[in-house]
Amino acid sequence: MKEILLIITQFTLASLVCCLADRAISGQALWTNRSYCFNCGHPLAWYDMIPLLSAPMLKFRCRNCSQTFTSVPEWLFFEGLFPLMMLTIPFQWSPAYFLHFFLLFLAREDSQKERAHTDIVWLLTPYFLFFNEGLAHDEPVFILLKVFFLTLNFPLMYLQKMGVGDFPVFVLAAIMFDGVAFTNFIFTSTFSTLIFVPLMIKKRKMPFLPFLLFSWIITELI
Ligand SMILES: [Zn+2]
Structure with missing residues (x-):
């Protein structure tokens, strides 16, 4: 159970940090109520923000305006490889x-x-x-x-x-x-x-x- 929680935490943290970085580098406020598409402003539903899974389900594009928000290599690295590598480092x-x-x-x-x-x-x-x-x-x-x-x-x-x-x-x-x-x-x-x-x-x-x-x-x- 502890391991499952740790896995979920790592994938969620990686996704959250990426979201904050995207906002910071786009000049947006870091903490806002809802995540939204930077291109069209369309608010994201909860099922558009599931770490690791939502991006490929959306084919890496905004549901509303079809603007690409990430690439496959970026998704693999930031939402897949990074949390996996973090799981090999003992938490402290x-x-x-x-x-x-x-x-x-x-x-x-x-x-x-x-x-x-x-x-x-x-x-x-x-x-x-x-x-x-x-x-x-x-x-x-x-x-x-x-x-x-x-x-x-x-x-x-x-x-x-x-x-x-x-x-x-x-x-x-x-x-x-x-x-x-x-x-x-x-x-x-x-x-x-x-x-x-x-x-x-x-x-x-x-x-x-x-x-x-x-x-x-x-x-x-x-
Ligand atoms: Zn959009």
């Missing part, structure tokens, strides 16, 4: 655990509009810098490696090969993960991005934050 009342949902929020924003409120990450970094032991256990060579990688981001951002919004997430990863885990994180995010490039060809720009979130959880599982 800790900022590091709930950080996953904040990263989900940012990843969803990036996926929807190719930008995200990642400035908020800067507000979190002092907390994790002081209360996380990832850096404390690092050997000097790994600290140098992290500094080198983060410095490498600047020319990439200047050349617009990497979004400015991805940088704070890399800084947070450098704080949260020890040297070996951070190296895993970089490799996983790079390779997962390369694998999924063919799925993103319709988009003008590749949203990178979903891959960082995926790699974040994979790194923790390793």
Whole structure:
């Protein structure tokens, strides 16, 4: 029974966070009474908001105006893969655990509009810098490696090969993960991005934050 409740909670939380991210990045109020289509304003019925199930039943389109509200890869990742991966991480009342949902929020924003409120990450970094032991256990060579990688981001951002919004997430990863885990994180995010490039060809720009979130959880599982 506890397991079923946990499964339902994870899928519902993922769906709720995605809904809030969609509203935030569209400039809508985060908390309103009813969910509605951003295109035509049509209010959603309860059966249009069932986590994981409603989107495919609606063929990923608004019931009223037929505007697409999500894609199959997005649905698979945000409403399927993310809650499934979260089920493999033991639940705990800790900022590091709930950080996953904040990263989900940012990843969803990036996926929807190719930008995200990642400035908020800067507000979190002092907390994790002081209360996380990832850096404390690092050997000097790994600290140098992290500094080198983060410095490498600047020319990439200047050349617009990497979004400015991805940088704070890399800084947070450098704080949260020890040297070996951070190296895993970089490799996983790079390779997962390369694998999924063919799925993103319709988009003008590749949203990178979903891959960082995926790699974040994979790194923790390793
Ligand atoms: Zn609509």
